[in-house]
Amino acid sequence: MDDLSSSLLCQENDTCLEEGGDELECQLVGSRHDCGVSEDEYVGILVEREIVLGFRRDESLVFGDWMKRARLEAINWILKTRATLGFRFETAYLSVTYFDRFLSRRSIDSEKWWAIRLLSIACLSLAAKMEECNVPELSEFKSEDYSFEGKVIQKMELLVLTTLEWEMGIITPFDFLSYFITKFCKESPPSPTFSKTMQLIFTTMKEVNLMDQKPSVIAAAATLVAMDQKMTMEEVELKMSSIPQHRLLEPKDVLEYYNLIQRLQEEETKRDTHTPIDVTDSSRVTSSAAMAKRRRLTFSDEGSSHGKKGEG
Amino acid sequence: MGDGSGSRWSRAEWVQQYDLLGKIGEGTYGLVFLARTKTPSPSKSIAIKKFKQSKDGDGVSPTAIREIMLLREITHENVVKLVNVHINHADMSLYLAFDYAEHDLYEIIRHHRDKLNHSINQYTVKSLLWQLLNGLSYLHSNWMIHRDLKPSNILVMGEGEEHGVVKIADFGLARIYQAPLKPLSDNGVVVTIWYRAPELLLGAKHYTSAVDMWAVGCIFAELLTLKPLFQGAEVKATSNPFQLDQLDKIFKVLGHPTLEKWPSLASLPHWQQDVQHIQGHKYDNTGLYNVVHLSTKSPAYDLLSKMLEYDPRKRITAAQALEHEYFKIEPLPGRNALVPCQLGEKIVNYPTRPVDNTTDLEGTTNLPASQAVTAVSGSMPGAHGSNRSVPRPMNVVGMQRMPPQPMAAYNLTSQAAMGDGMNPGNISKQRGVPQGHPQQLRRKEQMGMPGYPSQQKSRRI
Numbered sequence: 001m002d003d004l005s006s007s008l009l010c011q012e013n014d015t016c017l018e019e020g021g022d023e024l025e026c027q028l029v030g031s032r033h034d035c036g037v038s039e040d041e042y043v044g045i046l047v048e049r050e051i052v053l054g055f056r057r058d059e060s061l062v063f064g065d066w067m068k069r070a071r072l073e074a075i076n077w078i079l080k081t082r083a084t085l086g087f088r089f090e091t092a093y094l095s096v097t098y099f100d101r102f103l104s105r106r107s108i109d110s111e112k113w114w115a116i117r118l119l120s121i122a123c124l125s126l127a128a129k130m131e132e133c134n135v136p137e138l139s140e141f142k143s144e145d146y147s148f149e150g151k152v153i154q155k156m157e158l159l160v161l162t163t164l165e166w167e168m169g170i171i172t173p174f175d176f177l178s179y180f181i182t183k184f185c186k187e188s189p190p191s192p193t194f195s196k197t198m199q200l201i202f203t204t205m206k207e208v209n210l211m212d213q214k215p216s217v218i219a220a221a222a223t224l225v226a227m228d229q230k231m232t233m234e235e236v237e238l239k240m241s242s243i244p245q246h247r248l249l250e251p252k253d254v255l256e257y258y259n260l261i262q263r264l265q266e267e268e269t270k271r272d273t274h275t276p277i278d279v280t281d282s283s284r285v286t287s288s289a290a291m292a293k294r295r296r297l298t299f300s301d302e303g304s305s306h307g308k309k310g311e312g
Numbered sequence: 313m314g315d316g317s318g319s320r321w322s323r324a325e326w327v328q329q330y331d332l333l334g335k336i337g338e339g340t341y342g343l344v345f346l347a348r349t350k351t352p353s354p355s356k357s358i359a360i361k362k363f364k365q366s367k368d369g370d371g372v373s374p375t376a377i378r379e380i381m382l383l384r385e386i387t388h389e390n391v392v393k394l395v396n397v398h399i400n401h402a403d404m405s406l407y408l409a410f411d412y413a414e415h416d417l418y419e420i421i422r423h424h425r426d427k428l429n430h431s432i433n434q435y436t437v438k439s440l441l442w443q444l445l446n447g448l449s450y451l452h453s454n455w456m457i458h459r460d461l462k463p464s465n466i467l468v469m470g471e472g473e474e475h476g477v478v479k480i481a482d483f484g485l486a487r488i489y490q491a492p493l494k495p496l497s498d499n500g501v502v503v504t505i506w507y508r509a510p511e512l513l514l515g516a517k518h519y520t521s522a523v524d525m526w527a528v529g530c531i532f533a534e535l536l537t538l539k540p541l542f543q544g545a546e547v548k549a550t551s552n553p554f555q556l557d558q559l560d561k562i563f564k565v566l567g568h569p570t571l572e573k574w575p576s577l578a579s580l581p582h583w584q585q586d587v588q589h590i591q592g593h594k595y596d597n598t599g600l601y602n603v604v605h606l607s608t609k610s611p612a613y614d615l616l617s618k619m620l621e622y623d624p625r626k627r628i629t630a631a632q633a634l635e636h637e638y639f640k641i642e643p644l645p646g647r648n649a650l651v652p653c654q655l656g657e658k659i660v661n662y663p664t665r666p667v668d669n670t671t672d673l674e675g676t677t678n679l680p681a682s683q684a685v686t687a688v689s690g691s692m693p694g695a696h697g698s699n700r701s702v703p704r705p706m707n708v709v710g711m712q713r714m715p716p717q718p719m720a721a722y723n724l725t726s727q728a729a730m731g732d733g734m735n736p737g738n739i740s741k742q743r744g745v746p747q748g749h750p751q752q753l754r755r756k757e758q759m760g761m762p763g764y765p766s767q768q769k770s771r772r773i
Contacts, residue, residue, distance in 0.1 A: 125371055126372075126377070129371075129372075129374035129377055130374075130377070130378075135370075135374060137369045137370060138369055138370065138371050139369055150368060150369040150370075150371065151404070153371055154371040154372055154404055155401075155404060157371050157372045158372060158399055158404060161372065161377065161380075162397075162399070165384070166377070166380045166381050166384050166397065167381070167384075168377060168381050169381055
């Protein structure tokens with residue numbers, strides 16, 4: 001966790017979320033003002049769009065044990081590769097959103113680790129194409145244990161694109177972060193709030209399917225946890241009321257997620273004392289040996305038990 | 313070529329939906345074909361745009377992803393509407409199907425200049441401009457900047473229910489505001505500089521919706537005079553070179569920009585770097601009114617000069633322009649820009665778009681039967697000189713009678729696209745993989761994912 005945290009901290013300036021990072025030429029605020037839309041209105045638009053994008057828990061979709069492990073493995077690979085290729089954290093997060101969205105519409109057979117890796121590569125590559133200024137060639141998306149031809153990756157990209165119905169501009173919690181932080185902290189926010197919030201979002205990403213909750217709720221809950229860990233329902237409601245679009249944001253959802261983040265955080269802290277690996281993106285073990293071990297484990301898997309979900 | 317005989321195209325399921333009539337355009341991103349749907353009757357004209365293959369090893373082109381992503385969400389009468397996305401799995405090329413528009417402003421202006429030798433009537437100019445602004449206002453309010461507006465990208469529907477309706481096309485360069493910006497040259501894209509805003513010419517790194525309004529101003533003037541307003545000679549170089557001549561042309565007409573009128577000018581890279589040419593040169597203000605032959609007191613002139621405001625922050629927005637007095641005085645703008653409501657105005661019959669029927673969907677020129685060759689996937693041997701080839705980007709178009717809700721509309725088309733695009737059998741057949749090894753991830757309903765054995769180079773466990 002510490003590694004992720006320090007990594008987030010030192011990367012923060014590169015993410016251009018806080019300051020607009022002129023080198024990356026990302027324009028977050030300027031253009032909005034240029035076309036006459038205020039920050040409040042913009043967030044209102046995002047919140048409405050979220051509803052259309054359909055972030056809600058699908059009770060029938062339950063990942064089996066294998067898929068849970070596969071997902072974690074995919075996320076770890078994505079985080080590691082993000083660091084290697086110098087992508088922004090948002091890019092990694094977006095690729096996990098694609099990953100979860102894909103798996104909510106199609107299933108992958110148990111034990112198909114290579115398919116998970118191929119999907120991870122395609123999702124990260126697509127996210128990079130959407131978010132990054134410099135997109136590396138497909139061959140740069142190296143993977144120690146598998147090797148895929150460019151054409152195979154491209155085919156997978158196409159499958160992801162069509163499965164997601166080309167809806168690649170998916171909203172992420174980061175679209176809301178700076179806004180929520182400013183709204184929630186009336187005075188200037190304590191400086192580590194931003195990186196702390198980022199860290200919390202990444203921690204929960206590993207445990208929670210990103211399709212399950214609206215990015216705005218995740219962003220609000222993570223920001224609140226970063227600021228204060230002992231909030232009551234009333235306090236959460238009060239904070240939420242500082243958002244002009246609060247009517248669209250359920251304080252109940254935010255509180256639920258707020259509690260979830262704290263629980264996951266505790267669990268992780270406990271786990272970290274035993275096995276300080278596998279959580280950070282730099283010190284993670286991704287040897288073929290580890291993979292082989294995992295693969296053997298899959299033989300005892302009960303098989304894919306994913307529920308079905310319609311296209312809607 | 314309509315029957316596609318002898319080509320593997322006859323085997324691609326989606327091609328069967330259409331009768332292919334031929335190539336109608338060729339642009340920065342690939343080829344555009346005209347086709348007619350076989351069903352439902354009555355059949356509809358469709359423009360099919362083939363994306364150029366991305367470089368091997370790059371995967372699906374970001375430009376294609378972005379354009380499709382944007383197009384699928386757009387529902388506006390004055391903006392092209394994507395009808396379908398097709399994938400040819402053999403070479404993984406992408407095809408976009410749009411409703412077909414017979415005309416575009418490039419051709420309309422050219423027809424008046426070269427054939428008719430008289431100006432476009434005021435009703436048509438105003439209606440075209442109003443609809444262009446209407447579509448642009450929609451795009452801007454949806455966080456999209458077009459970035460490459462020019463007459464050939466402004467389409468006008470031919471005879472039919474939407475006759476004379478403007479459709480903004482070619483979103484290859486369009487972007488959602490938040491996405492990171494890349495220099496235009498990064499994509500190897502050639503963008504006409506004549507319609508480029510001065511802040512971009514001076515090296516501004518941030519695009520705002522104001523760049524589109526500058527282009528609209530240039531197009532407005534061109535509709536009035538039939539000549540490009542600022543016809544600079546382009547400097548060709550690999551990465552975004554400084555276009556001095558283009559700026560020179562602008563300054564000659566509008567005069568020198570000053571820090572007083574445009575405070576942020578001082579921070580623009582080329583303004584600082586090229587003191588000698590840009591700041592040093594003195595220009596006599598020719599006067600825009602002289603060029604466009606408008607009285608400085610006329611509403612048309614007022615609107616035009618507000619579009620050509622140097623400071624992007626002060627430049628009129630599309631929404632503001634729609635409210636301008638120019639549109640409130642006679643003749644009022646109408647839906648059918650080509651046919652004036654008032655009697656007495658002569659109706660112009662614009663030429664239909666030439667169709668080159670010697671090129672097939674892959675962009676391969678069809679030789680006489682005896683010499684027919686198998687198309688090489690992804691190649692773009694041009695049929696460039698074969699018929700007429702005015703290189704114009706994406707002469708495609710919008711959509712009639714789409715269901716009112718964007719999502720519903722897309723679902724319809726995407727289902728269709730997935731239907732033919734994701735047929736597992738199709739893939740395995742085209743890749744020449746032995747039977748019994750399904751290559752595709754299957755739909756959830758089919759359960760499971762049998763794998764890609766032959767597609768993997770190596771799979772160490």
